Amino acid sequence: MIDLGTVYLAVTGALLLVTLGVGVRVLSEIVREGRDRQRRRRAGELEKYTEDEEYDRVPGDPVEDNGDDGGADTTCPQCETDNDAAFDYCRRCASPLRPGS
Ligand SMILES: [Zn+2]
Structure with a gap:
């Protein structure tokens, strides 16, 4: 018997x-992909998501609020980038824009 x-x-x-x-x-x-991204970012193949000038608004451009829910822009508490009010996280540094969300 077993x-x-x-x-x-x-x-x-x-x-x-x-x-x-x-x-x-x-x-x-995950580690392999992370290393790969790091390497590509260093080589300049991948755009940085910090200090990316493309995301800055061109002065004089009209501020576009498409898909507006009537809310004002939310300013990131970390890097003070203006984000759409509908966003939960900063488009630049990915910090949570609202406490508790
Ligand atoms: Zn930010």
């Missing part, structure tokens, strides 16, 4: 191994 404890241990061990394997693979994928 010992139930042994079966339990085997099944649990197998599940643990599978979980670990998947977890490690996902983690290494």
Whole structure:
């Protein structure tokens, strides 16, 4: 007769191994992608999301509020960039614009 404890241990061990394997693979994928992005950003292939002048409004341009919900722009508490009131996070530095959201 097969010992139930042994079966339990085997099944649990197998599940643990599978979980670990998947977890490690996902983690290494994330790390690999992060390194790749870092490398490309350093090489200038990827635009920086900080200090990007394209996102600054051209002086004299009319301020466009399309898809307006009537709200005023929200100023980022971190970098003081104007963001659409509909945004939850700063388009420049990705800081949360509202506390508790
Ligand atoms: Zn910001």
